[in-house]
Amino acid sequence: MMKNMDTNTANIVIQARNLTKRFGDFTATDAISFEVYKGEIFGFLGANGAGKTTAMKILIGISKPSAGEAQVAGFDVYTQAELIKKNIGYMSQKFSLYEDLTIRENIRFFGGIYGLSRAELKIKGDALIKKLGLEAEADKLVASLPLGWRQKLSFSIAILHNPQIVFLDEPTGGVDPLTRRQFWDMIYEAAHRGVTIFVTTHYMDEAEYCDRVSIMVDGKIEALASPKKLKEQFHAQSMDEVFHQLARKAKRAE
Amino acid sequence: MRLFIAFIFKEFKHILRDQRTLFILFGMPIVQIILFGFALTNEVKDSKIVILDQAHDAFSQRLIQRLDASQYFDIERVLYQSDAIHEVFKTGKIKLAVVFPPRFQHELLHTNQASVQLIADASDPNTASTVTMYASAILKDFQDELIAQTPLPYSIKPEIRMLYNPQLKGAYNFVPGVMAMILLLISAMMTSIAIVREKELGTMEVLLVSPVPPLMVIVTKAIPYIFLSLINVTTILLLSVFLLDVPIQGSIVLLIAESLLFILAALALGLFISTITNSQQVAMLASLMVLMLPTLIFSGFMFPIENMPKPMQIISNFIPSKWYFFIVRDVMIKGLGFKSIWKESLILVAMTCVYVGIAWRNYKIRLE
Amino acid sequence: MESIVASHLYKSFDKGRIPALLDVSLSVEQGELFGLIGPDGAGKTTLFRILATLLLADQGEAKVDGLDVKQAYKAIRHRVGYMPGRFSLYQDLSVEENLDFFAKVFGTTIQENYYLVKDIYQQLEPFKTRKAGKLSGGMKQKLALCCALIHKPSVLFLDEPTTGVDPVSRKEFWEMLQKLKQEGISILVSTPYMDEASLCDRVALMQKGKILDIDTPSHIIDKFPKKLWAVSATNMYQLLMDLRAFSATAACYSFGESHHLTLKNDASDAASLQQYLTEKKHKDLKINTIKPTIEDCFMAML
Structure with missing residues (x-):
């Protein structure tokens, strides 16, 4: 929350300057600039096709920008993509865990990718399973877990290696309301410990939970402030209204 | 519809x-x-062959020279013992062995006919049939020349043996x-x-x-x-x-x-x-x-x-x-x-x- | 007249090991917009597939337009429009080719029922030569709706048409459904977004294969058993922790800009709440009673 978030330049963990990505003559991400501070929950909103996914791919080091600059966790997206990947966690709605591996195997596998030792994995893995209350299910296949549980597990695994930043791509789509809130409790808790959260969502109530929110329209960031300020700025009652006012201006459908 | x-x-x-x-x-x-x-249609050129010359006479020498002169063949070795043939085929480099029987010239001059054994590696049936065909043609040429010189009907019979794939499928x-x-x-x-x-x-x-x-x-x-x-x-x-x-x-x-x-x-x-x-x-x-x-x-x-x-x-x-x-x-x-x-x-x-x-x-x- | 009737449907998968529907009954009137609200794994898709003649129930009966889903499946297939949860159009065909193909599948033409899809199709028209696979999420769903509507079905089954779609496109999508309702088409639509429930005539709240309640959205809200408080302050995380630690709290969930709170005893605990939070020195503290949302009701039923 704002309280434990320091807006000093020294505490910038993501910095983007005129970040641009073009595909042929189509500019998916059009010179966006923003900063994300340590321990912040940063909401990255936008309509389908506004360019969120493209920007996110650049920030997690799997896509090179066409122009502009960006540093993530102090590393350059052009030259230090591998270092970025080591220092972030990533979780997407589409792929998060191997369904045909057990919970324990998934933890071991993903923890191993980030270089956790066997001993560390054992301790951390057991603690994680205990915390999620999955002791009885630990050796069952992930496929047998309900979606909400899977997403909670997936998030826990994404922050297992203590990354500086964790990127969450629509983590709560289709999850039941109760689990969705438990999920956000986990996000709060991680942010409290100083992990920076970069999250996209289509639930506008979730946008309210963010310290700051950016809204992308047609490849550009049209608004960036705390939910409270945005609501004042757009004379809106809720983030939903703010979003509608901005996204209605969108010209492109792709 | x-x-x-x-x-x-x-x-x-x-x-x-x-x-x-x-x-x-x-x-x-x-x-x-x-x-x-x-x-399949790969030209067979400079195929490595071996000769087993049990005859060691003028005719066999002349034939060996002709085989060697041909652009199709390249004589790798001349052997003198028949049991060495299977060994050289096993190396896989040799495509053909030409075997002259003992007393080749004698047989030909006295009985008017003699046989030459052509043993081919037929694991590649295509090459095998091509090289035996070429070798037979060289034998035929030689036979025709002999006939031209004397009125007697000399005949050299090529005996073809296909190793490994006898039917040439x-x-x-x-x-x-x-x-x-x-x-x-x-x-x-x-x-x-x-x-x-x-x-x-x-x-x-x-x-x-x-x-x-x-x-x-x-x-x-x-x-x-x-x-x-x-x-x-x-x-x-x-x-x-x-x-x-x-x-x-x-x-x-x-x-x-x-x-x-x-x-x-x-x-x-x-x-x-x-x-x-x-x-x-x-x-x-x-x-x-x-x-x-x-x-x-x-x-x-x-x-x-x-x-x-x-x-x-x-x-x-x-x-x-x-x-x-x-x-x-x-x-x-x-x-x-x-x-x-x-x-x-x-x-x-x-x-x-x-x-x-x-x-x-x-x-x-x-x-x- | 009832367009859809399901009575005591049971269905399980994997030889009974995974129950999907447990005694599900509902009925949808003609021209009604009926919502199935529930998270992933509630059994919505299974119910759709049974009603759309794609699956047979283990037990129970279902009728669509008065026709039995088992015996009269062929007749039902002439009358229903179905949009599965996953995007199910040909990605390598253009917008126009997809629509044209599905029109032919149902033995009709785009022109014949154009008035029905006109509003939606006009939005797609600028991209009509674009391959369906290259459309954005919202546009894909609009195209899929067009394709499901092109033969003027009397019943429309829409399985999570707005999942993963941004709020603006979602709103537009629901506006289209309202218009279709005017044409007398019965619509059964499912969604995991609780806020969309209020846009339906009636909803069934589903969880783990069971129906928790069926009613109009306003009745469901009226049935909310307690007073609901919205509490907000500057430090929302600390506030949530404090509210959960409060002895009189029955339940407390974060709801965007405020936390929604129910108390064990509405009458006596309200005063102590104010006092408790003041003691915790929260800044900008606001405590109001509010009208519950469907999401509040859903969580109260769990």
Whole structure:
């Protein structure tokens, strides 16, 4: 929350300057600039096709920008993509865990990718399973877990290696309301410990939970402030209204 | 009928827009024919041979000089003991051994005839037949010269022995083999993948919840692949006639008709595979394992079936490509008519009926 | 007249090991917009598939337009429009080709029922030569709706048409459904977004294969058993922790800009709440009673 978030330049963990990505003559991400501070929950909103996914791919080091600059966790997206990947966690709605591996195997596998030792994995893995209350299910296949549980597990695994930043791509789509809130409790808790959260969502109530929110329209960031300020700025009652006012201006459908 | 055409049109669009697959489908037969063709028509030059000269006389020396002078041969060694021959063949470098019997000149001058043994490595049957042909020609030349000098009818008999593959199977076998393989691949594998893709995409779900008879969905999927297969049959035939000089000895109409029959059998197999699989990968693996491998092994295209163990020979009877392979070989290479292939044709018809029957029984009108 | 009737449906998968529907009954009137609200795994898709004649129930009966889903499946397939949860159009065909194809599938033409899809199709028209696979999420769903509507079905089954779609496109999508309702089409639509429930005539709240309640959205809200408090302050996380630690709290969930709170005893605990939070020194503290949302009701039923 704002309280434990320091807006000093020294505490910038993501910095983007005129970040641009073009595909042929189509500019998916059009010179966006923003900063994300340590321990912040940063909401990255936008309509389908506004360019969120493209920007996110650049920030997690799997896509090179066409122009502009960006540093993530102090590393350059052009030259230090591998270092970025080591220092972030990533979780997407589409792929998060191997369904045909057990919970324990998934933890071991993903923890191993980030270089956790066997001993560390054992301790951390057991603690994680205990915390999620999955002791009885630990050796069952992930496929047998309900979606909400899977997403909670997936998030826990994404922050297992203590990354500086964790990127969450629509983590709560289709999850039941109760689990969705438990999920956000986990996000709060991680942010409290100083992990920076970069999250996209289509639930506008979730946008309210963010310290700051950016809204992308047609490849550009049209608004960036705390939910409270945005609501004042757009004379809106809720983030939903703010979003509608901005996204209605969108010209492109792709 | 309008609906039928709409479905076929749609299917053609899918095929034409997937240009990479299209390229492979049309490129593959061409590449295969050319590759195999080159392996076949490759000029035999400087083949390494060995000589076993048990005669050691003037005639054998003259013949050895001629063989050595020929651009086709390169004498690696001259041996003097017959048991060394098998050893040198085992190195795999030697294509031919020429064996002059003891008293070669004496036999020829006194009995007017002598034999020269030509032992070839027939594991590559094509090269083997070429080198023995060339060697025989050199012997024939020598014989003709002797006859020209004296009125006596000297005759040198080449005794040809093919090591490893005595029947020299496979000379032109690859054309029928490639045809069987390509047709099977396109008709069975591509059709089954195309149907399963609709299941994966979820479009099958939408089509099931529509008044369209489910059979129509499936039959119309197969039709474009019949066209594709026929185009490939034509390509292969044209290439083999004009590029490889493998003439079509029998009736073209019969050949095309039999090919259509085989395409139908393969389509029926494809339908059957599509009814028991739900993902494209499984459909592809099933096609490869169940169709391609047996086609390669059992159609007699690479290995002669006669040399296989009995149980394998029995299994080979259940592989449709084996029968098609026989049909094409008989019609195209041997120039035989329908009379000699009606049994094979009947077997293919029966197989098609069985596959369609199983596919029909497995076909679901719902998701489960 | 009832367009859809399901009575005591049971369905399980994997030889009974995975129950999907447990005694599900509902009925949808003609021209009604009926919502199935529930998270992933509630059994919505299974119910859709049974009603759309794609699956057979283990037990129970279902009728669509008065026709039995088992016996009269062919007749039903002429009358229903179905949009599965996953995007199920041909990605390599253009917008126009897809629509044209599905029109032919149902033995009609785009022109014949154009008035029905006109509003939606006009939005797609600028992209009509674009391949369906290259459309954005919202546009794909609009195209899929067009394709499901092109034969003027009397019943429309829409399985999670707005999942993963941004809020603006979602709103537009629901506006289209309202218009279709005017045409007398019965619509059964499912969604995991609780806020969309208020846009339906009636909703069934589903969880783990069971129906928790069926009613109009306003009745469901009226049935909320307790007073609901919205509490907010500057430090929302600390506030949530404090509220959960409060002895009189029955339940407390974060709801965007405020936390929604129910107390064990509405009458007596309200005063102590104010006092408790003041003691915790929260800044900008706001405590109001509010009208519950469907999401509050759903969580109260769990």
